[in-house]
Amino acid sequence: MRALKSARLGADFSKLWTASAVSNVGDGITMVAGPLLVASLTSEPALVAGAAFTQQLPWLIIALISGVYVDRLDRRRLVVVVNVLRGLALAVLAVAVATSTASVPLIYLVFFLLGAGETVADTAFSAMVPATVAPGQLTSANSRMVATSILGNQILAKPLGGWLFAVGAALPFAADALTFLVAAALTSAVRITPAKPPAGGSVREDVAAGIRWLWRHRLLRTLAVSMGVANVAFCAAFAIFALYARQRLGLTEVGYGMLLTTFGVGGLAGSFLAPRLGKRFGARALLRGGLIVEIITHAVLAATTEPLVAAAILIVFGVHSVNWGIIVATQFQTAVPDELRGRVGSVYALTQVSGAAAGSLLGGLIAQAASINTPFWVAAAAMTVVAVAAWRPLRAA
Structure with a gap:
């Protein structure tokens, strides 16, 4: 099949x-x-x-x-x-x-x-x-790529x-x-037509062209900045997730491992649901709704001490994160000219990796200075700001 x-x-x-x-x-x-x-x-x-x-x-x-x-x-x-x-x-x-x-x-x-x-x-x-x-x-192609990646x-x-x-x-x-x-x-x-290479220029000029193109496209710029900040928030919270699971949820190492699998379960479900959700709600609603899911996820994890509640919200988060990724990939592949996809894609990837690296460093510092669940509250607050700032630009999705 x-x-x-x-x-x-x-x-x-x-x-x-x-x-x-x-x-x-x-x-x-x-x-x-x-x-x-x-x-x-x-x-x-x-x-x-x-x-x-x-x-x-x-x-x-x-x-x-x-x-x-x-x-x-x-x-x-x-x-x-x-x-x-x-x-x-x-x-x-x-x-x-x-x-x-x-x-x-x-x-x-x-x-x-x-x-x-x-x-x-x-x-x-x-x-x-x-x-x-x-x-x-x-959308279907990206969904299948993500499904096989998770599986x-x-x-x-x-x-x-x-x-x-x-x-x-x-x-x-x-x-x-x-x-x-x-x-x-x-x-x-694979048989594909090679992309038309950019006109002769230095590497620095070609990099600058990719950055300029992304910055001038309001929707894709919003997606890049939103997810860059979201990665800071997510990784700040989840950098100390093993300690959170033990101290806040009272889980053993085995329980912690089982809790982590909920990401994969939600993500796999999300990859199969993505085409249907896209047809039913549209990219705009899913992107805006995804920001709400981000806020709720961090707030619930900050507030709860129940492992089942944490597992349930992580499954929902897994569905959202995969759907968001598929929508963003499709938006980029549709909007970016073929001859610029490498440069624009690398700029987007760099914002995500930089955000993740910064968040991983911040999470431990915040938890050490305050409490084990403080990074989740900070992440919820940060994503609330992102949602407010990104809400109107996401109309173009």
């Missing part, structure tokens, strides 16, 4: 969709196995946490440059080359682990390369989707990554290397 539905969107989209599904499983495997590998080499918490930060760091320092080259070069070939290189980097790590020569610096280097490749491949991949489906099919990355890959690491520490990295090569092969078979 799933294959038949995909066929309606065309063979080229099916290849992109499958490539995305395969690589998402691989990403999820490494996301679990990476910290386990570092923890097997060192007991320093900072070094273990540093592995995840190393992979996120490229988004902060080269995302805008990556967007320029996504617009300058053939996107399909770019994704293929980057995925092959990421597969080779992971193969080197797998060999090092298998021969007991892996070290923390090597892991950091490989993870930095994976993150750098991600800034290119993810930006190019998103820009390719509109070339494989009709404009009216973008593969958040649900299937996590236990698989842990199991592979237990069987043999090198296996998860070898498996992820293979998924990159498979994704590269699938992407190479």
Whole structure:
């Protein structure tokens, strides 16, 4: 049934969709196995946490440059080359682990390369989707992309990554290397017309053109700024979520893990509901309603001490966050000219990552200065301001 539905969107989209599904499983495997590998080499918490930060760091320092080259070069070939290189980097790590020569610096280097490749491949991949489906099919296409991402990355890959690491520490990295090569092969078979490269100019001029275009588009600027601030609020609150779950909700480690799965449950439901909700309510109502959901979610989590209440609101939040993401992706893919999608997309991504990084730093400071639930109250207040400021500009959605 799933294959038949995909066929309606065309063979080229099916290849992109499958490539995305395969690589998402691989990403999820490494996301679990990476910290386990570092923890097997060192007991320093900072070094273990540093592995995840190393992979996120490229988004902060080269995302805008990556967007320029996504617009300058053939996107399909770019994704293929980057995925092959990421597969080779992971193969080197797998060999090092298998021969007991892996070290923390090597892991950091490989993870930095994976993150750098991600800034290119993810930006190019998103820009390719509109070339494989009709404009009216973008919501369905993005919904299916998100569904496979949640199912593969958040649900299937996590236990698989842990199991592979237990069987043999090198296996998860070898498996992820293979998924990159498979994704590269699938992407190479996609037939799309290359985007027209920008007129000759410096990298700085091309970056500036992307920033200017986004800033001048009122709706997309509103979406970018709103979600940048929302990420500050969300990550400030959820940076201390493990402590919140234990101290405020009285959950054990197992209960905390089960609570986290509610994000995936809500997100998966949201990915399937997105096309129907879009037809029933429209983008404007869903975007405005999503801001209300953000406020309510943070306020409920700040006020409650009941795990079931927290789980219920997190499921609702999961539905909202996926719907918001699908709507935003569709709005960007529809409004941004093809030759600018890489640069504008990278600017948007940078606002999100910067917001998340800032929020993660602020959350611990706020909780330490006040109480464990204060970051949630602060997040609710911040999202109230965002909702008021964004309400009128969202009319254009």
